[in-house]
Amino acid sequence: MPQYEHVEKVRLLVVDDDPPIADLVATVARYEGWDAVTANSGEEALRQAAEFHPDIVVLDLMLPGLDGFGVLDRLRQSGTMVPVVFLTARDGVADRVAGLTRGGDDYLVKPFAVEELMARLRTVLRRSSGPGFQRSVLQVADLTMDEDTREVRRGEKLLTLTPTEYEVLRYLMRKSPTVLTKAQILDHVWEYGFGGRSNVVELVVSRLRRKLDDSGEPLIHTVRGFGYVLRQAAE
Amino acid sequence: MPQYEHVEKVRLLVVDDDPPIADLVATVARYEGWDAVTANSGEEALRQAAEFHPDIVVLDLMLPGLDGFGVLDRLRQSGTMVPVVFLTARDGVADRVAGLTRGGDDYLVKPFAVEELMARLRTVLRRSSGPGFQRSVLQVADLTMDEDTREVRRGEKLLTLTPTEYEVLRYLMRKSPTVLTKAQILDHVWEYGFGGRSNVVELVVSRLRRKLDDSGEPLIHTVRGFGYVLRQAAE
DNA sequence: AGTTGACCGACAGCAAAACGACAGCGCCGT
DNA sequence: ACGGCGCTGTCGTTTTGCTGTCGGTCAACT
Numbered sequence: 001m002p003q004y005e006h007v008e009k010v011r012l013l014v015v016d017d018d019p020p021i022a023d024l025v026a027t028v029a030r031y032e033g034w035d036a037v038t039a040n041s042g043e044e045a046l047r048q049a050a051e052f053h054p055d056i057v058v059l060d061l062m063l064p065g066l067d068g069f070g071v072l073d074r075l076r077q078s079g080t081m082v083p084v085v086f087l088t089a090r091d092g093v094a095d096r097v098a099g100l101t102r103g104g105d106d107y108l109v110k111p112f113a114v115e116e117l118m119a120r121l122r123t124v125l126r127r128s129s130g131p132g133f134q135r136s137v138l139q140v141a142d143l144t145m146d147e148d149t150r151e152v153r154r155g156e157k158l159l160t161l162t163p164t165e166y167e168v169l170r171y172l173m174r175k176s177p178t179v180l181t182k183a184q185i186l187d188h189v190w191e192y193g194f195g196g197r198s199n200v201v202e203l204v205v206s207r208l209r210r211k212l213d214d215s216g217e218p219l220i221h222t223v224r225g226f227g228y229v230l231r232q233a234a235e
Numbered sequence: 236m237p238q239y240e241h242v243e244k245v246r247l248l249v250v251d252d253d254p255p256i257a258d259l260v261a262t263v264a265r266y267e268g269w270d271a272v273t274a275n276s277g278e279e280a281l282r283q284a285a286e287f288h289p290d291i292v293v294l295d296l297m298l299p300g301l302d303g304f305g306v307l308d309r310l311r312q313s314g315t316m317v318p319v320v321f322l323t324a325r326d327g328v329a330d331r332v333a334g335l336t337r338g339g340d341d342y343l344v345k346p347f348a349v350e351e352l353m354a355r356l357r358t359v360l361r362r363s364s365g366p367g368f369q370r371s372v373l374q375v376a377d378l379t380m381d382e383d384t385r386e387v388r389r390g391e392k393l394l395t396l397t398p399t400e401y402e403v404l405r406y407l408m409r410k411s412p413t414v415l416t417k418a419q420i421l422d423h424v425w426e427y428g429f430g431g432r433s434n435v436v437e438l439v440v441s442r443l444r445r446k447l448d449d450s451g452e453p454l455i456h457t458v459r460g461f462g463y464v465l466r467q468a469a470e
Numbered sequence: 471a472g473t474t475g476a477c478c479g480a481c482a483g484c485a486a487a488a489c490g491a492c493a494g495c496g497c498c499g500t
Numbered sequence: 501a502c503g504g505c506g507c508t509g510t511c512g513t514t515t516t517g518c519t520g521t522c523g524g525t526c527a528a529c530t
Contacts, residue, residue: 020308020311023316023338024338027316027338028337028338028339030363031362031363032338050528117475140484162506162507162508163508164506166508177384177386178383179383179384179385181337183333183342185334187333187335187337188337193334194333194334195333196333196508196509196510197509199510199511200508200509201508202486202489202507203488204508204509205488206487206488206489207486207489210489222486222487222515224384224397224398224487225397225398225486225488225518226385226398226520231384234386244471314473362490385519397517397518397519398518399519401519431520431521434476434477434520435519435520435521436518437475437478438478438520438521439519440477441478441479444477445478457475457476457530458473458476459475459476459527460475460528460529
């Protein structure tokens with residue numbers, strides 16, 4: 001079931017001065033089976049990095065005192081090549097971030113969706129773990145999703161999905177054949193702090209169905225009173 | 236038989252300003268062999284959390300004084316990652332609930348059914364107790380129920396159950412081979428405060444029988460004048 | 471054979487889900 | 501800076517199918 005396999009648990013360090021955010025990320029990561037620790041300041045981050053030896057770091061750029069850039073410099077000075085995914089405010093330092101993402105690192109704008117962050121983390125890990133990294137292709141029945149090229153196919157047929165549709169489908173595919181509630185989908189795929197009603201989930205599912213269930217048997221099933229599943233219909 | 240196994244008893248803190256509700260939940264939990272304490276205000280909840288060190292918390296969001304969100308914040312600030320299942324009024328704070336299932340927590344709308352609550356608690360515990368959590372599959376004779384995929388099978392044959400049927404069957408399976416009275420089933424599977432003390436249970440059992448006893452020997456047996464059991468017929 | 475409890479078909483009310491239509495917004499190209 | 505287009509989410513309507521009530525029939529125990 002898991003797409004990315006480590007022999008050992010992935011070790012994640014989350015650095016954000018807003019404890020709820022740091023905990024949120026750490027919690028979600030632990031649910032994926034990772035080891036996660038948090039730091040709420042740049043200084044603490046350096047301490048944790050030295051002790052914990054993370055495989056990957058989520059680093060907020062906007063930190064009081066020693067900021068994200070500072071943390072990054074010090075990390076690199078100490079010789080560690082640990083990959084980093086940056087977090088930045090929307091209108092923050094977007095241009096300066098661009099230069100940071102060369103080494104296989106990545107960045108995300110706040111507020112983000114947790115599934116999006118986890119996907120980026122998995123991608124960065126995959127790319128940075130040795131040279132011969134392989135593609136990540138999700139598959140459920142005759143539906144495939146290539147996370148590198150963002151190509152989605154039902155059988156041979158190429159589907160054109162909007163960003164939201166893509167994210168919802170990825171979540172459904174990743175969790176398949178587990179049944180997900182609308183609240184779970186909403187909470188994982190939409191940005192934290194999104195106020196909208198779970199009605200949007202129905203809508204996106206409806207649009208997804210039109211695109212992918214058009215050709216062939218339905219793959220997205222409604223579990224009335226509970227939620228949705230993506231799976232091949234069992235007999 | 237139990238899906239989630241603690242070496243020690245599960246420690247549950249129930250927070251609700253309505254004492255009957257809090258006691259109801261605590262009582263059911265104790266009946267399952269858990270340790271349970273109650274708190275009727277946010278302040279008391281924090282005190283209890285500090286003293287009792289629960290493994291999981293049931294937290295009503297609508298509390299006088301320090302409300303559920305406040306309690307949650309304080310809990311998290313104090314560094315405890317204890318998982319929480321929230322209770323909310325139907326048209327109350329349903330919108331503000333967005334984001335709560337993201338960290339692995341869950342929520343339930345009042346009035347709820349006790350078995351539903353217990354099931355959610357077990358799920359959350361299972362998922363948050365370390366990595367590599369396994370599926371929860373109930374089995375009685377050749378009848379299986381996967382609580383993640385909600386797939387129910389009699390032998391190979393896949394059954395399609397409505398939500399109520401599913402809940403009644405889960406309760407029967409979980410308690411098998413104990414005989415349950417209709418009142419017990421009604422009290423556990425239907426929302427507390429459900430008015431119709433009619434023959435709904437008979438009806439649902441009847442519908443269940445048609446779906447699952449159709450193929451093979453009957454598994455649901457009537458104990459006339461008392462109730463129902465789910466078990467393989469004893470010769 | 472009578473009495474009581476259980477079973478279950480039929481129906482109606484209702485809640486959840488599907489979806490069409492529209493409006494706001496951001497993004498992009500010019 | 502402006503205009504256009506496509507994406508997203510809201511609203512409201514339609515559709516679906518679950519749920520519980522009623523009441524007649526059946527089975528079991530006395």
